[in-house]
Amino acid sequence: MITVALTKGRLFKDFLKYMNENDLNNYIRALDGETRSLYTIVDNVKFIFAKGPDVPTYVESGVADLGIVGSDIITEDTFNILNVSQLPFGDCHFSVAALPDQEEFRVIATKYTNIAHEYFKNKRQDVSLIHLNGSVELAPLLGLSDGIVDIVQTGGTLKDNGLVEHEKIMDIHARLIANKRTFYTKEDEIYDFIKEIGVIE
Amino acid sequence: MKNDLIIRRLKFAQDYTQLLADENYQLVDMNMVEPFNIDDKRHHSSTIIFERNEQLFSIRSDWTRSLLNYSEDYHLSQRFFGYFGPVVRNYKTFHQAGVELYRPTDEEILASIDMHLSFVTEGYGEKFHSIVVNDDTLLDLYIDKYDLDSGIRNLVHEKNLSELKKQLGQTHPLYILLSAKVSDQMDLVNAEFGDSDIMRFIDRLKQALEGYGMKFILDLSFRSPQSYYNGFYFQAFLDHDYPLLSGGEYNSSAFGIAVNLSNGGLL
Numbered sequence: 001m002i003t004v005a006l007t008k009g010r011l012f013k014d015f016l017k018y019m020n021e022n023d024l025n026n027y028i029r030a031l032d033g034e035t036r037s038l039y040t041i042v043d044n045v046k047f048i049f050a051k052g053p054d055v056p057t058y059v060e061s062g063v064a065d066l067g068i069v070g071s072d073i074i075t076e077d078t079f080n081i082l083n084v085s086q087l088p089f090g091d092c093h094f095s096v097a098a099l100p101d102q103e104e105f106r107v108i109a110t111k112y113t114n115i116a117h118e119y120f121k122n123k124r125q126d127v128s129l130i131h132l133n134g135s136v137e138l139a140p141l142l143g144l145s146d147g148i149v150d151i152v153q154t155g156g157t158l159k160d161n162g163l164v165e166h167e168k169i170m171d172i173h174a175r176l177i178a179n180k181r182t183f184y185t186k187e188d189e190i191y192d193f194i195k196e197i198g199v200i201e
Numbered sequence: 202m203k204n205d206l207i208i209r210r211l212k213f214a215q216d217y218t219q220l221l222a223d224e225n226y227q228l229v230d231m232n233m234v235e236p237f238n239i240d241d242k243r244h245h246s247s248t249i250i251f252e253r254n255e256q257l258f259s260i261r262s263d264w265t266r267s268l269l270n271y272s273e274d275y276h277l278s279q280r281f282f283g284y285f286g287p288v289v290r291n292y293k294t295f296h297q298a299g300v301e302l303y304r305p306t307d308e309e310i311l312a313s314i315d316m317h318l319s320f321v322t323e324g325y326g327e328k329f330h331s332i333v334v335n336d337d338t339l340l341d342l343y344i345d346k347y348d349l350d351s352g353i354r355n356l357v358h359e360k361n362l363s364e365l366k367k368q369l370g371q372t373h374p375l376y377i378l379l380s381a382k383v384s385d386q387m388d389l390v391n392a393e394f395g396d397s398d399i400m401r402f403i404d405r406l407k408q409a410l411e412g413y414g415m416k417f418i419l420d421l422s423f424r425s426p427q428s429y430y431n432g433f434y435f436q437a438f439l440d441h442d443y444p445l446l447s448g449g450e451y452n453s454s455a456f457g458i459a460v461n462l463s464n465g466g467l468l
Binding site for chain 2: 062080081082083084085086178179181182183184185187188191199200201
């Protein structure tokens with residue numbers, strides 16, 4: 001049996017939609033439904049549900065053999081994993097956002113300090129970063145920062161708060177990641193699964 | 202810790218060091234407090250460093266590094282060394298056992314791998330499930346032959362199939378190789394580079410280990426977590442998710458094998 005770590009959020013809904021489009025009915029029946037259970041088993045695959053940032057930790061440790069995670073999480077932090085494949089869902093992007101008339105960025109609030117640091121360093125731009133755990137849109141509205149670095153999917157949250165995108169940083173996609181040891185010790189089951197979900201032909 | 206585990210570990214230490222002595226390895230036991238060496242910290246960031254009398258010292262965090270430092274500082278009358286003893290990483294003590302071979306021939310490396318496998322199978326009645334091997338220089342052969350950008354290395358190391366497909370195309374031999382099941386890679390590499398020294402050595406190893414009945418896997422993405430390994434590298438697994446044996450070539454002319462006593466499934 002292999003264990004696949006998923007996150008119950010936007011990415012999970014996209015994954016269900018992807019399985020629906022590809023007639024992976026066996027998995028949809030088990031996964032699509034309101035439940036508070038933290039895992040479910042379908043044939044030879046055990047799905048566990050974790051917080052997004054914890055998915056690579058489960059995979060790195062070998063508790064999970066595979067994981068589906070946003071590229072934002074494995075770009076922000078370093079994990080000793082195999083970064084096997086981009087998946088055709090979960091698309092969004094990182095942007096610098098602020099009030100429409102903001103002209104320069106000296107202070108940025110973000111949950112993603114490593115990505116923001118790398119971006120401004122590459123632009124040779126001296127920017128102070130403030131780490132926030134969420135609702136970062138508040139920071140420029142309350143004068144804590146000139147702008148934010150955050151994930152933008154539809155832009156709805158920015159618009160609702162009177163913010164606009166100033167600079168796009170990078171695209172984000174769902175990714176399939178794998179443990180570096182069990183990729184070998186559970187080779188057959190892992191290849192069957194990644195073939196089934198269309199990662200390889 | 203349970204009495205049984207402590208006794209089994211000590212029994213292992215006695216049997217293993219006796220085997221090494223019988224096979225003419227020089228057994229070593231060194232002070233855990235060592236002169237500080239910045240390379241040790243680079244390779245193991247968890248190495249503990251302290252100051253005493255205005256000098257920096259570190260606590261041994263890896264036997265291979267300790268022996269390598271010793272061999273660079275002092276003349277050695279032997280080429281093969283064996284050890285068993287504690288190391289400290291991040292305040293945690295655990296035990297390492299293994300061998301270091303300096304300037305070994307291919308035959309000597311094969312004999313040492315075989316000695317370790319048979320020690321486990323005969324002495325403990327365990328069966329190895331699989332062995333995974335690679336040599337970093339195999340990827341160089343592909344890069345040279347197909348005139349690839351060296352940036353491809355990172356994609357291969359992280360087995361980034363989607364990006365490799367995008368950059369190389371799905372008919373490129375390197376993409377075909379890396380998207381194949383890992384146990385099928387050996388035949389594909391042999392078809393292209395079967396006459397290279399590296400593949401001849403790997404083929405010899407595969408033949409030498411046939412009697413153990415384990416799965417033999419070659420994967421170009423497979424690498425050691427320790428950056429000092431720079432050539433052939435392997436891990437051997439019992440029916441367990443962590444390797445029991447791991448080893449490989451480092452410093453261009455040395456070869457080490459370590460037994461994982463923490464979670465390799467033997468004790």
